Amino acid sequence: MKGETETGGVRKTGIPSMKELRASPGYPGPELLARGPIAVIECVQDIPCNPCEAACRRGAIHVGNPITNLPVFYGEKCNGCGNCIPVCPGQAIFLVDMTYSEDRASVSFPYEFLPMPAKGDIVEGVNRAGEVVCRAEVLRVQKPKRFDHTAVITVAVPKELAMEVRSMKRLKREG
Numbered sequence: 001m002k003g004e005t006e007t008g009g010v011r012k013t014g015i016p017s018m019k020e021l022r023a024s025p026g027y028p029g030p031e032l033l034a035r036g037p038i039a040v041i042e043c044v045q046d047i048p049c050n051p052c053e054a055a056c057r058r059g060a061i062h063v064g065n066p067i068t069n070l071p072v073f074y075g076e077k078c079n080g081c082g083n084c085i086p087v088c089p090g091q092a093i094f095l096v097d098m099t100y101s102e103d104r105a106s107v108s109f110p111y112e113f114l115p116m117p118a119k120g121d122i123v124e125g126v127n128r129a130g131e132v133v134c135r136a137e138v139l140r141v142q143k144p145k146r147f148d149h150t151a152v153i154t155v156a157v158p159k160e161l162a163m164e165v166r167s168m169k170r171l172k173r174e175g
């Protein structure tokens with residue numbers, strides 16, 4: 001049942017457990033993850049929301065009726081474009097590329113803080129709880145107008161942390 005932890009208790013933190021995520025219809029399985037860049041939808045609450053569905057021109061995300069349905073992800077249709085990342089008001093969509101290099105994966109996430117990192121920066125990757133778990137190299141910073149104030153940052157992280165790192169520690173303002 002949604003909202004429960006791995007131990008079956010009521011979720012206290014609002015952070016979904018890995019078991020809950022893996023069981024959700026938005027989560028790609030290991031075969032799809034091994035293929036290349038792919039969306040990872042970490043939406044596990046029945047909220048009335050569906051901009052992800054409209055953002056995906058390839059029909060890889062389906063919410064349908066009622067609008068409180070969890071998004072169902074058809075990963076075989078996903079080309080890893082990342083267009084769904086900035087439209088999600090819950091900041092629940094990520095892009096993971098397990099094929100980035102032999103020992104590193106790339107992870108893309110929404111980011112709305114200033115100052116923005118720059119390509120080549122070494123930042124601190126944080127997990128869903130906001131805890132620093134590794135150093136990460138910034139590969140790309142995307143903030144076109146159509147993303148409407150939500151930038152998409154792509155970082156390289158140790159491969160074993162690809163399903164853990166979901167953001168970066170905010171940078172301090174200079175001066």
Ligand code: SF4
Nearest residue numbers: 056078079081082084
């Ligand atoms: S990454 Fe692109 S193709 Fe994949 S689900 Fe998102 S919008 Fe659709």
Ligand code: SF4
Nearest residue numbers: 043049051052088090
């Ligand atoms: S846009 Fe985000 S919060 Fe809304 S249904 Fe899609 S994944 Fe869930």
